[in-house]
Amino acid sequence: MxxxxxxxxxxxxxxxxxxxxxxxxxxxxxxxxxxxxxxxxxxxxxxxxxxxxxxxxxxxxxxxxxxxxxxxxxxxxxxxxxxxxxxxxxxxxxxxxxxxxxxxxxxxxxxxxxxxxxxxxxxxxxxxxxxxxxxxxxxxxxxxxxxxxxxxxxxxxxxxxxxxxxxxxxxxxxxxxxxxxxxxxxxxxxxxxxxxxxxxxLQGDVATVVEEAAVGIRIVKALGRRRTIGGRFLHESRQLRRASLVKxxxxxxxxxxxxxxxxxxxxxxxxxxxxxxxxxxxxxxxxxxxxxxxxxxxxxxxxxxxxxxxxxxxxxxxxxxxxxxDTEPMIADRPGAHDLGAARGLLRFEGVGFRFPGADRDVLHGIDLTVEPGETVAIVGATGSGKTALTALVPRLYDVSSGRITLDGTDIRDVTLTSLRRAVATAFEDPTLFSASARENLTLGRLDATDAEIAEAISVAQADFVYDLPWGLATRIGEQGLSLSGGQRQRLALARAVLGRPSVLVLDDPLSALDIHTEGLVEEALRRVLAATTALVVAHRPSTVLLADRVALLEGGTITAVGTHHELLDRVPAYRQILSAESDSDEVLAGGRR
Ligand SMILES: Nc1ncnc2c1ncn2[C@@H]1O[C@H](COP(=O)(O)OP(=O)(O)O)[C@@H](O)[C@H]1O
Ligand SMILES: [Mg+2]
Structure with a gap:
């Protein structure tokens, strides 16, 4: 700041x-x-x-x-x-x-x-x-x-x-x-x-250092950086002391x-x-x-x-x-924005370019991609190629810098944020859970979800472990509650996303923290959800990519190839390279577990 x-x-x-x-x-x-x-x-x-x-x-x-x-x-x-x-x-x-x-x-x-x-x-x-x-x-x-x-x-x-x-x-x-x-x-x-x-x-700065140290305590300890981080804190706190003395x-x-x-x-x-x-x-x-x-x-x-x-x-x-x-929310309903209503789910990127506010170069440029209603498109690309940025544009966490994204033919900036975000459900790489019950975490986006819908979402995401928590769905999780494993958190986040069957599902690497066994189960369940929903899924592993009808290869901030997994495997060496690097490590991982 x-x-x-x-x-x-x-x-x-x-x-x-x-x-x-x-x-x-x-x-x-x-x-x-x-x-x-x-x-x-x-x-x-x-x-x-x-x-x-x-x-x-x-x-x-x-x-x-x-x-x-x-x-x-x-x-x-x-x-x-x-x-x-x-x-x-x-x-x-x-x-x-x-x-x-x-x-x-x-x-x-x-x-x-x-x-x-x-x-x-x-x-x-x-x-x-x-x-x-x-x-x-x-x-x-x-x-x-x-x-x-x-x-x-x-x-x-x-x-x-x-x-x-x-x-x-x-x-x-x-x-x-x-x-x-x-x-x-x-x-x-x-x-x-x-x-x-x-x-x-300076009080704000000190609070920031304390907050970072608390959130990052594992890394700090694991890397043995307590002294370094402690030194930073001491520095800030001495500065605060000096400034307070002046005052x-x-x-x-x-x-x-x-x-x-x-x-x-x-x-x-x-x-x-x-x-x-x-x-x-x-x-x-x-x-x-x-x-x-x-x-x-x-x-x-x-x-x-x-x-x-x-x-x-x-x-x-x-x-x-x-x-x-005085900081105006840049992403807000335009005057005259209308309710999206029930979306069919035709998602289209038209010449989309994106640059993070304040950054000096485009992360994405010239993206043209159409996802037909009910279709699943996987996004494959090296780390840093802009996959997460691309997925963040759909629910308007960021707005495109050029071009436009349409849903059922309407620019997503012309509909209300509430209706857009009701239609588009997302799950991100690092799933955030709030200090609340498992149930509250699940229904965060859909407070009106019925028990049957919750049960279905849990089953789809293979998150049945929640029933085994000490108080079942009422168990408090998140920072002030029970700690869950990375895989468990991802499955909860996935259940949260698929709850209530959204028109468009955007999943940013939703299976990265799952072990091979659970991944197989979740993929199986996802296949059923994806069959009925328009979906954009960032994927790393061939098994996840196979869930998609088509794959888009993201290279250097733009889409360089679109086709089925097998087409791309045959035609595009870069695609082969990215996926084989992933599958190799998958085999290593799987071998290690046996
Ligand atoms: N909040 C941000 N502000 C500025 N640049 C960012 C931000 N987040 C990511 N980037 C940059 O944008 C590029 C794409 O990032 P990202 O979409 O996260 O890649 P991927 O998900 O494919 O690994 C990277 O070069 C990254 O450094
Ligand atoms: Mg990413």
């Missing part, structure tokens, strides 16, 4: 502003939280005023009757503070978590809409940190920081006005104290924006200044105030109230540092989110 790094930091606040649509449903709750926060902090600030009355009234006059009233008021203020503090936290806890969930769901939905080509290049760790910590940061700011920013600024203003009226020379001093705060805030924001972006990006230092400096300003202010207020009391310009009670209020103002000023820091971090987080949100 390197292109993301180039994004200018100037847009940060703009991105945060764009998040306002997520706040809109919670305007009412935000108002309640704002008022509650105002009451809480207001009550806290009012207590010194009560002290002023106590000192200037009952204490000065020696009349204790007013004491009860003022004591009751102080108690009431304390209760108000507690109750409204609770209300704010309570409202905040559910509505802000709702908002966080809404953002996260949108991000997830968008990631699902983005094409395979985007995910080819996006680092998983970057996406994971965006979906987790970035969104949490935004929630913390919108649900907490923003409210206190407004509340604190309001209180600072109100208290300052009050102080100005109480004794204007000292009030003016408080007003002037805002000048250094504003100045250092500007400097801080400028430095912090860069540091926080770098930290958040913390900036924050610490800023905080020190925010701490210093109220202290200096307090010292000056005490000094000048004492002189004023001595001169009789100010009552003792007013000075006590003044000093207490200035002490209490220290908190909003200090909190400003924290609020601005998370504000900046959430602006950066919003930037990172919008980098994903």
């Amino acid at each position: 390197s292109e993301d790094r180039s994004t200018s930091n100037k847009g940060s606040l703009h991105s945060l502003w764009r998040m306002r649509s997520y706040l809109r449903p919670y305007i009412g709750q935000m108002t309640v939280m704002g008022i509650a926060a105002l009451v809480t902090v207001g009550a806290e600030l009012a207590i010194p005023l009560v002290s002023q009355r106590v000192i200037d009234g009952p204490l000065a006059d020696g009349d204790s009757s007013g004491l009860w009233w003022l004591g009751g008021l102080a108690l009431l203020l304390g209760v108000l503070e507690a109750v409204f503090g609770f209300v704010r936290r309570w409202v905040q806890s559910f509505c802000m978590l709702d908002m966080e969930t809404a953002i996260r769901n949108d991000l997830y939905a968008h990631l699902q809409r983005l094409p395979v080509a985007y995910h080819d290049r996006a680092q998983t760790g970057q996406l994971v940190t965006r979906a987790t910590s970035d969104i949490t940061t935004i929630r913390r700011f919108l649900g907490f920081g923003l409210i206190f920013l407004v509340v604190n600024v309001t209180l600072f203003t109100v208290v300052t006005i009050y102080l100005l009226r109480l004794y204007w020379p000292l009030g003016l001093l408080v007003v002037l104290s805002a000048v250094p705060v504003a100045y250092f805030t500007l400097i801080f924001e400028r430095e912090y924006i860069v540091a926080s972006r770098r930290c958040q990006d 913390v230092r900036i924050l610490a400096k800023f905080w020190a200044i925010l701490d210093l300003v109220p202290q200096v202010l307090l010292a000056l207020v005490l000094l000048i105030g004492a002189l004023a009391v001595a001169a009789g310009d100010l009552t003792l009670g007013s000075l006590v109230a003044f000093v207490s209020l200035v002490v209490l103002l220290a908190w909003p000023i200090e909190a400003l540092g924290w609020i601005l820091a998370i504000g900046q971090e959430s602006a950066t987080a919003a930037d990172r989110l919008y980098e994903v949100f």
Whole structure:
């Protein structure tokens, strides 16, 4: 996701502003939280005023009757503070978590809409940190920081006005104290924006390394590369540490200044105030109230540092989110795309060329191929010749770069993705299973499949082993469940593809991980499925190729020969070569097993 790094930091606040649509449903709750926060902090600030009355009234006059009233008021203020503090936290806890969930769901939905080509290049760790910590940061700011920013600024203003009226020379001093705060805030924001972006990006990098190490643990261990991979991790994690230190230092400096300003202010207020009391310009009670209020103002000023820091971090987080949100799904329904309906299954490649987005050369060019309804065509080619790329074009995991692919005569880009993918079923080289039951994995593409259809698909794919799992079809498999062998996973993926008898079946080397015995069984079952379905099957072994009516030889990104297996074997030396290399190794494998 390197292109993301180039994004200018100037847009940060703009991105945060764009998040306002997520706040809109919670305007009412935000108002309640704002008022509650105002009451809480207001009550806290009012207590010194009560002290002023106590000192200037009952204490000065020696009349204790007013004491009860003022004591009751102080108690009431304390209760108000507690109750409204609770209300704010309570409202905040559910509505802000709702908002966080809404953002996260949108991000997830968008990631699902983005094409395979985007995910080819996006680092998983970057996406994971965006979906987790970035969104949490935004929630913390919108649900907490923003409210206190407004509340604190309001209180600072109100208290300052009050102080100005109480004794204007000292009030003016408080007003002037805002000048250094504003100045250092500007400097801080400028430095912090860069540091926080770098930290958040590095967090994504660290997550990527951890993710790769976890997914690739077998290879890492088997090759004895723990140290190398560990070294990469250490490098990333040290960089993150360094960047975090830079961030913390900036924050610490800023905080020190925010701490210093109220202290200096307090010292000056005490000094000048004492002189004023001595001169009789100010009552003792007013000075006590003044000093207490200035002490209490220290908190909003200090909190400003924290609020601005998370504000900046959430602006950066919003930037990172919008980098994903602003990526348009390139593969989407065209305006006016129609439902494919029940497809007969006439699949045609017309002058198809393909280049991976961002790559500098074509993987496929000038592909012309027709697969008649019900026909099976095998694709044979050396590794890297573009077989997988060719199969990925049919369900529109990628779009062709030139030419077109038609199904029943309609360009597949003119029908809805949903109907296309309902008609075209696929199984890939490395079958992915999700952390779910075997049944859920099977019915992923067809949630409405009946038990009979599931049983048939299992039987076709020779995946009967699922019945022997501890809880049968209900057994949880995938990452958080039972591990299956490569062959078992391929058979499940195959069952998933043939479930519900799709019009077009695209199989990318579906039998590669099967042993000779199972392969024979699956081939036998596949023969029955393929008889009724249009199919494009990438094949390596002669026995699989024999399932097909015709074979297309893919060489250098284009189809150089089409014919029956025997025709090609007779006519095309290159075909003979590719298949004999495969069958030799097959014999070796078979020999090894006996
Ligand atoms: N996501 C990708 N981005 C760019 N190039 C790719 C990508 N996937 C594969 N390629 C390249 O495209 C070519 C064809 O790959 P592929 O279709 O997987 O070959 P095959 O399945 O025949 O072994 C290879 O040269 C490969 O390096
Ligand atoms: Mg391949």
